[in-house]
Amino acid sequence: MILGHAYEPVVKAICDKARYSTSFGAPTELEIEMAELIKSITPNVDMIRMVSSGTEACMSALRVARGYTGRNKFIKFEGCYHGHADAFW
DSSP states (O other): OTTOTTOHHHHHHHHHHHTTOSOOSSOOHHHHHHHHHHHHHOTTOOOOOOOSSHHHHHHHHHHHHHHHHOOOOOOOOTTOOOOSSGGGO
């Protein structure tokens, strides 16, 4: 979206890559290359986790936070959408 709505070069790139498939259950070579590029230009990033949806991102973040802190409770902002997993209701 930072490049604009339906920006032609982005739409073309998406269509070109979608020919190979649109959903994978494991990291692809292209995702690994992208993660390495992000890490190379952002020195404070140590690890990247690719996800398919915002719900999946929130679930992963919550799991990491619970594992790191050892706590099971978390704060959720009222009126915001955090995904549709059971933990967010």
